[in-house]
Amino acid sequence: MTNILVLGGGYTGITAAIRVARKTRAARVTLVNASPRVTERLRLHQTAAGERLADHALTDVVAGTGVEVVAGRVAGIDPDAHEVRLDGGRVLGYDKLIYALGTVTDASVPGVAEHAHVYDDYAAAVRLSRRLDELTGGTVVVAGGGLTGVETAAELAEARPHLRVVLLTRGRPGSMMGGSARAYMEAALERLGVEVRPGVEISKVLPDGVELGDGELVHSDATIWTTGTKGLPLATESGLRVDARGRIVVDPELRSVSHPDVYAVGDAAAITQKFGVMHGTCQGGIPSGLAAADSLAATLRGRTPKPFRFGYIHQPLSLGRKDAVIQFTRPDDSPRRWYLAGRAAIVYKETVSGSPIWTWKLLKRGLVPVWVFALTAGF
Structure with missing residues (x-):
């Protein structure tokens, strides 16, 4: 049985774990996250403003998929030994690793x-x-x-x-x-x-x-x-090849260029498309999680995985709870002429913010949302 370890229970890690568990029935999939709850990063500004949001347990989100959830903070990765060490000393072995630990605030400015x-x-x-x-x-x-x-x-x-x-x-x-x-x-x-x-x-x-x-x-x-982010020091300390921002450099199939048994997705990865290196958003995170899972599954079956393709479609911006504006974009994220504002934009933005939850429900049934095809086809 192939042991697949997914590090990070955010939007991208959950997506990758559910997808790879469904695509590799003979594999054991373990999802590791520091918290037993799902953090909706798209809504953290609402939490800061004092709004109470829905609470989702990781075990509930992945229930019925066969994914095992382990609560623990990753303290170190040894990609040569295929081991991950958690705080407290627990060591988890793996055959394939999906790194979805995201980024942290760039605190290089003094104070x-x-x-x-x-x-x-x-x-x-x-x-x-x-x-x-x-x-x-x-x-x-x-x-x-x-x-x-x-x-x-x-x-x-x-x-x-x-x-x-x-x-x-x-x-x-x-x-x-x-x-x-x-x-x-x-x-x-x-x-x-x-x-x-x-x-x-x-x-x-x-x-x-x-x-x-x-x-x-x-x-x-x-x-x-809120001026910028960078990859966790963990990736660099583990000997994985990273870019100037500490993100893991990957090939077109989302495998680490230095350690091909490690896949990196979402904000944690430096993913190159024909328009340049992607910047971190949920818009690109979930599709990259799906693509890494499919790439890994294809490799285990002895097939050639498809290169990941992606293009941006929008810049959704909430302006409090009573207003919003949506800038539609070209695949390289440059603005088009069209935008939405006001009530229609509020509905649009709330649909985007809530999309990870219903995306996971569809994935558990073996379905992929239409919006993912829109982002990954034809670019």
Whole structure:
């Protein structure tokens, strides 16, 4: 019996585990995750704003698939010995490994690790929510003008109107979007009272504020850091070949170029397509999890796996609970002319945010959602 170990119980890891268990009936599939619960990373800004979300146990999600769930934090990987060591000393052997541990916040700016709130896991979002609960007034600084930063600023401004929310960004917020969609987003932030300061660089995070590159001090009662991510040090320490951001470099079949018995997916992988290296989103994570499972299953059957193909279709952006904007894109993630806004965009965004849960239900029945075919066909 082939032992298949899947590391990481996020969107991508769960998808890969369910799919590979169904495609390799004679294999033993074990899913390892630090928490026994599913973390919906797409909704962590809602948790920070104080919203109570549905709770999903990993064992419930994979029930009926034959996947065994092991709760434990990965402490080390020995790809030559085909072993994974967990905190506490437990060692798990494997024949094939799917690495889906995602990324963590890039804390290279001084003070981020000590003084900023991040979205690395559910517990971090809860700590942020509790900190905001303590504030009867004051200023919250959100660093980063990408989708996560904008969603966070809008969510907090709507849910906690007694707080002053300041969005600091090196470029223009939502710079990846087209002009019309970005203008809609900017109007929504203004309506919500978010103070946007583009064109600034943070040189240091302090206990009670941030220091900008020109020396200006911006007071903050809570600083939220959303400026970028990097791979876990675990991959580098394990001897797997990684890129400059610590992501595992893979071949077109999503196998590690240095250790082919290791597959890497989602944010944790440096996956090259004809438009360049993919950036980490749920949009690409679930399809890559499916593709790695299919690639592994084909290899075990002695068949040649298909190269992974992918193209982006949208940039969904919530603007609190009462507004949203959806920028449709070309496969390389550059903006098209079309976008959705308002009520239609809210429905669209909630469908996207909820898609992992019903995707897993379909996978357990041997079905693949139509949206996955849209992302992986014809690019």
